[in-house]
Structures are given as structure tokens and as C-alpha cells.
Amino acid sequence: MNTPQPTQFRVLTGMHEIAANAWNRLAGNQPFLSHAFLHALETSGCVSAETGWLPQHLTLWEGEHLVAAMPLYAKSHSYGEYVFDWAWAEAYQRNGLSYYPKLLSAIPFTPVSGARLLVDSDANRVQLAHAAIEHAQAIGASSFHCLFPTPQDSAALQQAGLMIRHGVQFHWLNHGFASFEAYLAAMSHDKRKKIKQERRRVSEAGIRFRQLTGADIRSEDWAFFTGCYDNTYREHCSTPYLNLDFFQRIGHALPDNVLMIVASREGQDIAAALNFYDNTTLYGRYWGTHAYSPALHFETCYYQAIEFCISRGIQLFEGGAQGEHKLARGFLPIETSSAHWLAHPRFAEAVETFLERESLGVADYIGELNEHSPFKNT
CATH class of the missing domain: 3.40.630.30 (Gcn5-related N-acetyltransferase (GNAT))
Structure with missing residues (x-):
């Protein structure tokens, strides 16, 4: 009978602190989630404290076995994200508060949907989301954001208390x-x-x-x-x-x-x-x-x-962020999501109200775009 190993969260300051095969076992086949891609961003200097992307990768271990992970960064700005929260940062500033640093789970400079809660068991998914919030609190971050997660990850993030925001991209289907x-x-x-x-x-x-x-x-x-x-x-x-x-x-x-x-x-x-x-x-x-x-x-x-x-x-061509011009060229509107937690209760309440209104607008926008589909009626 195997004795259960103790679990422990560790925050990594770079991909060099974890073996590629351990990370890739959880990350799957998407190239942007691979150890090689994230490591190249760091070793080339594109992602660093100097560029405003401080690696804080969150990992969960059973003994020395990696069972969950999240690409995570402490941000000192909102560039390179493609989910825009500049208005939230300005509102903080107008009220004498600092919006930065904030904690962000995303692929830097890459608005592509995919797994953000990398787990070997669904039981670890919500636990990982809660740990990210706790880490945000521990470092004094104003907020925690997760950009372009899968629907499964969105559900876990929402269960952990994050607010869901909806957006639109244009994808080509074969x-x-x-x-x-x-x-x-x-x-x-x-x-x-x-x-x-x-x-x-x-x-x-x-x-x-x-x-x-x-x-x-x-x-x-x-x-x-x-x-x-x-x-x-x-x-x-x-x-x-x-x-x-x-x-x-x-x-x-x-x-x-x-x-x-x-x-x-x-x-x-x-x-x-x-x-x-x-x-x-x-x-x-x-x-x-x-x-x-x-x-x-x-x-x-x-x-x-x-x-x-x-x-x-x-089968699928993701054309990147934004761009209504893509519709006329055969790219159809697809709803994307992001998840957000704000430490300040009043700002969190205001953002939640905003997101409810924005979500209705996104749904109407997608419906209007679909009425102008470039394809023949079938």
C-alpha cells in the first residue's frame, strides 16, 4: 500500500527551475504552453522584471511529483495582454490606489485560448485557482487575472470566486x-x-x-x-x-x-x-x-x-485578436473568456456590474456579426 505523499505549493521564478518533461506532461500539445516556448521568452529577455513580466509560476507537488501548474506573472503594466483593463487601472489611480502589481495567468503577448490550470486531476483545478488568489494576497497584488482559459478552466476559476469576462475573436473553420x-x-x-x-x-x-x-x-x-x-x-x-x-x-x-x-x-x-x-x-x-x-x-x-x-x-485557424475585417474573409466570431479577481471589495463590485452589462453587449455583437456571415445561406 502506497503512503500518500504530502502536497506543497511552490512559486517558481522561471522555467529554468522545473524540468521540461515534468511541465510538458501537464501542458499537453499546444506549442504556447510548452516549456520551450515559455523558457525562450524568459531566456531571451522578452519576459523579465525589466519588461514588466516577473515570472511567478505556480506549481503543486506531491512529494517530488508535479501534479498541477499555472503560468503566472506579476505585472507592472497591462501591455501585451489583449484583454484590456486600462480603465480599471485608471479608476484605481483616481482614487489614490495602486493597480500594479497585479497577478496574471496568460501566455505573454499571445491572445490564444488554452489551458491555464494545468492539472493531472480535476480535483486539483479549483485548488490551484484558490492558491493563485492566495499568492496575489501574499505579494500585495491588487488583483488576479486569467486570460483566454478553456471553458473547463473558466468554470473552476468562477467556482473559486473569479468574475468571468467575455470577448470576441475571429476563427476560420475548415x-x-x-x-x-x-x-x-x-x-x-x-x-x-x-x-x-x-x-x-x-x-x-x-x-x-x-x-x-x-x-x-x-x-x-x-x-x-x-x-x-x-x-x-x-x-x-x-x-x-x-x-x-x-x-x-x-x-x-x-x-x-x-x-x-x-x-x-x-x-x-x-x-x-x-x-x-x-x-x-x-x-x-x-x-x-x-x-x-x-x-x-x-x-x-x-x-x-x-x-x-x-x-x-x-481544422481551425485562429487569426489572433480583434479585427472585424476578418469576417469578410471567412473568419467567424467566436466568444472568448477571461477571469478576474480584485482584492478591493468596492472595486470588485463595480467591475462585476460592468461585466454584466458588457456581457450582454458582447452577445448582441456576436449576433449582429453572424447576421453578416460571408457564407451562403444553407
């Missing part, structure tokens, strides 16, 4: 299309015509594409992509979150999960998009360009990726 032309045939006439026009404009501009995966992505490709990424951020008067070291690390660590689409004109590369994928899903993430050309963004980021999904039999 209904067994045999080709891009078959996909277009499912769309209404005006939307099909618009996409054909956009693709023709890119082709007539002499722009060609390469779809690179695994070892086909060379060091010079990573350098070119990073230059495009940096340039596009600068054009929008923003500071890039990620750097060449990070991109090279994930290229080496996750070669079977990376798709780079490179656009060239007259033998000169001019734009690139970086995607991640697994057996079921393609995740559109980052893009950049050194040259403007009409419809180049749509072709590089959407149409080339859709062709990749069709050729590989990938």
Missing part, C-alpha cells in the same frame, strides 16, 4: 475543403469576388510566396522576419515585444510547430508572417513588412495560411 477554390465556392458572391480581386492584385504586383517549416527556416530568414516585425511596430509608434533571440530559440526548439510565410518581389523578400501550428490548429501570430503593396497583408497573413490549413487538413 469544413473539409478540398482546395482554396472549394472554400471560396462556399462564400457569397460578393465576398468571393472581393477575395479573388485581392489575390489577383497581389499576383499582378509580381509578389510570390514561400511557405517555410522546420529546418527550411534558415538563420537569415529569422533575421529578415525580425526586421519586418520590428519595422511594423515602429511604423505604429510602438516598441516590439519580442526579439531575434526569442525567434531563433523557438525556431530551434519547436521546428515542427512553426510556419513562416515569406513574400518576395523580383527576388527580394519584402514581408513575412509567423504562425504556429499543431495537428488540429494553426495560430496566426506575428507579421511585418518592409514595403507596402495593396492586399499584401491579407494574402500573407490569411490566404496563404488558409491554403496551408487545407493542404494539411488542419
Whole structure:
């Protein structure tokens, strides 16, 4: 008869403090949850105390056996999250209170849904959520937030006392299309015509594409992509979150999960998009360009990726945060969620009232978007 091992929570200050196989056993197959991805963010300096993302990964152990974990960060700002709480921070400030630090469970700079409560048993799920709240209280954080959790995790977080917030993303679904032309045939006439026009404009501009995966992505490709990424951020008067070291690390660590689409004109590369994928899903993430050309963004980021999904039999393409323009290109609205706990009772009550109103608005918004579906009525 095995003697039950004592359980203990530990807070890790970085992924270097835990073995990759122990973490990945709970994380599953999504590339963003992998030890390699999170470790690359930290070792490249993209995630650090200096950038406002202090790792506080929460783990639960039975003896020396990891049974639950949560990617967790103490934040000194709200950048790179894609669930916006700036108004909450301003309200705290107006009342002479500090909103930061706050505690956040999310994949940095990555608005993708997935597990946040990584457990080997459902019994540990709510326990992990409660432990995150306790840790927020212990470090004097104003709040604890969990972004883009699975429905199962959302239910556990709500049971632990967090408020649920709803949002919208746009996802493309593969209904067994045999080709891009078959996909277009499912769309209404005006939307099909618009996409054909956009693709023709890119082709007539002499722009060609390469779809690179695994070892086909060379060091010079990573350098070119990073230059495009940096340039596009600068054009929008923003500071890039990620750097060449990070991109090279994930290229080496996750070669079977990376798709780079490179656009060239007259033998000169001019734009690139970086995607991640697994057996079921393609995740559109980052893009950049050194040259403007009409419809180049749509072709590089959407149409080339859709062709990749069709050729590989990938069922879902998550196009990233926001973007009503995606609807006309075949991406349908999908409800997302986040969970929030605020230590201050009056602010928590005010946020709860706000979220109730906002939830009704999100439901109406999704309904309105679905009325303008780009697909034929069936």
C-alpha cells in the first residue's frame, strides 16, 4: 500500500527551475504552453522584471511529483495582454490606489485560448485557482487575472470566486475543403469576388510566396522576419515585444510547430508572417513588412495560411485578436473568456456590474456579426 505523499505549493521564478518533461506532461500539445516556448521568452529577455513580466509560476507537488501548474506573472503594466483593463487601472489611480502589481495567468503577448490550470486531476483545478488568489494576497497584488482559459478552466476559476469576462475573436473553420477554390465556392458572391480581386492584385504586383517549416527556416530568414516585425511596430509608434533571440530559440526548439510565410518581389523578400501550428490548429501570430503593396497583408497573413490549413487538413485557424475585417474573409466570431479577481471589495463590485452589462453587449455583437456571415445561406 502506497503512503500518500504530502502536497506543497511552490512559486517558481522561471522555467529554468522545473524540468521540461515534468511541465510538458501537464501542458499537453499546444506549442504556447510548452516549456520551450515559455523558457525562450524568459531566456531571451522578452519576459523579465525589466519588461514588466516577473515570472511567478505556480506549481503543486506531491512529494517530488508535479501534479498541477499555472503560468503566472506579476505585472507592472497591462501591455501585451489583449484583454484590456486600462480603465480599471485608471479608476484605481483616481482614487489614490495602486493597480500594479497585479497577478496574471496568460501566455505573454499571445491572445490564444488554452489551458491555464494545468492539472493531472480535476480535483486539483479549483485548488490551484484558490492558491493563485492566495499568492496575489501574499505579494500585495491588487488583483488576479486569467486570460483566454478553456471553458473547463473558466468554470473552476468562477467556482473559486473569479468574475468571468467575455470577448470576441475571429476563427476560420475548415469544413473539409478540398482546395482554396472549394472554400471560396462556399462564400457569397460578393465576398468571393472581393477575395479573388485581392489575390489577383497581389499576383499582378509580381509578389510570390514561400511557405517555410522546420529546418527550411534558415538563420537569415529569422533575421529578415525580425526586421519586418520590428519595422511594423515602429511604423505604429510602438516598441516590439519580442526579439531575434526569442525567434531563433523557438525556431530551434519547436521546428515542427512553426510556419513562416515569406513574400518576395523580383527576388527580394519584402514581408513575412509567423504562425504556429499543431495537428488540429494553426495560430496566426506575428507579421511585418518592409514595403507596402495593396492586399499584401491579407494574402500573407490569411490566404496563404488558409491554403496551408487545407493542404494539411488542419481544422481551425485562429487569426489572433480583434479585427472585424476578418469576417469578410471567412473568419467567424467566436466568444472568448477571461477571469478576474480584485482584492478591493468596492472595486470588485463595480467591475462585476460592468461585466454584466458588457456581457450582454458582447452577445448582441456576436449576433449582429453572424447576421453578416460571408457564407451562403444553407
